[in-house]
Amino acid sequence: MSNAIFTSTPGYGDTLLEMLHYRQAVRVGDRVEISGQGGWxxxxxxPVxxxxxxxxxxxxxxxxxxxTLATVGASWTDVIAxxxxxxxxxxxxxGDDxxxxxxxxxxxxxxxxxPIWTQLGVAALGAPGMRVEIRVTALVGQSDEDR
Structure with missing residues (x-):
């Protein structure tokens, strides 16, 4: 059985952990889930x-x-969703913008x-003025033939 390893992204992740009591990423075995990341x-x-x-x-x-992926040993090439x-x-x-x-x-x-991708339009996100948030799932270490 794999243990869950939770991490916080240095900088804002530490601040969000203190303020809102949540982590930025979790890795269980080869599977990685991250919380939504904004353009902060x-x-x-x-941006002003x-x-x-x-x-x-x-x-x-x-x-x-x-x-955030790097905090759990993953990268964009591991992202599946x-x-x-x-x-x-x-x-x-x-919109195209x-x-x-x-x-x-x-x-x-x-x-x-x-990857597979679901794009959702929402009325508001977690911070004032925020217009985009991205959440991913990754499988670390897949071989090229699995991709």
Whole structure:
């Protein structure tokens, strides 16, 4: 039986553990689950120039996923599933301004490997002004033929 190993991302993860009593990642055997990662900086700050910085916020969320995965010995190449949560810029659709940056980051970070992906539009996220949050599941150490 595998034990659950919980970790906090250095910086904001330690702050969130203290403030809100939750961890950023858990690894059980080869399976990794991370909590939703937003486009915040190490000090939980967000890009200042809304809405122009939407792409920066999404890229930073991908960076934060990468940092969090690393705390449990995983990387984007281990990711098998992505759930992304978006506050839409239009009333009834997530829109290409979100989707195109997400797809660009998938290709940049995962190459030819494509995870399963659920993209959800939501009314609000956990912090004021936050427009994207990304949660992933990973299986560490898969062979290339499994991909």
């Amino acid at each position: 900086g190490r000090d939980l700050s967000f 120039s809304f809405p122009e910085a939407l792409d920066e916020e999404i890229v930073q969320a991908f960076e934060n996923v990468e940092r 992505v759930d992304s949560y978006h506050v839409p810029t239009a009333a009834d659709t997530i 979100h989707t195109s940056v997400m797809v660009e980051q998938f290709r940049k970070r995962m190459g030819d490997r494509a």
